[in-house]
Amino acid sequence: MDTSSKAALNPGDVQGIVFTLDGVDELTFARILRDVMGEATFGRPLQIQAQEPRPGLSARLTVAFRRQDRTRAVTAMQRLKTLLLRYGVQVDSVRVPGPGEAM
Numbered sequence: 001m002d003t004s005s006k007a008a009l010n011p012g013d014v015q016g017i018v019f020t021l022d023g024v025d026e027l028t029f030a031r032i033l034r035d036v037m038g039e040a041t042f043g044r045p046l047q048i049q050a051q052e053p054r055p056g057l058s059a060r061l062t063v064a065f066r067r068q069d070r071t072r073a074v075t076a077m078q079r080l081k082t083l084l085l086r087y088g089v090q091v092d093s094v095r096v097p098g099p100g101e102a103m
Helices: 026-037 067-086
Strands: 014-021 047-051 059-066 091-097
Touching: 014 067, 026 047, 026 059, 026 067, 059 067
Parallel strands: none
Antiparallel strands: 014 059, 014 091, 047 059
């Protein structure tokens, strides 16, 4: 019997802070993603999920986390906002789930 934390993970334990980045081109998105992946702030236990910009679809970055890592995720969200400002990216929307809300 597997008693690891992965086995005990319920789907409702995972949350995500979603950044929608309208108007970001592929090159800028790649640069942002490179910077994000190079920073310890976004490392485990957090996970970064990326959706590249496509015709008709905005780029998206999601900081995924377990409920117990919410404080760390909020810190990562603030850092991501700073990185986006470096590239002059306007964040059109940020969606932060409530404490009991799943991703």
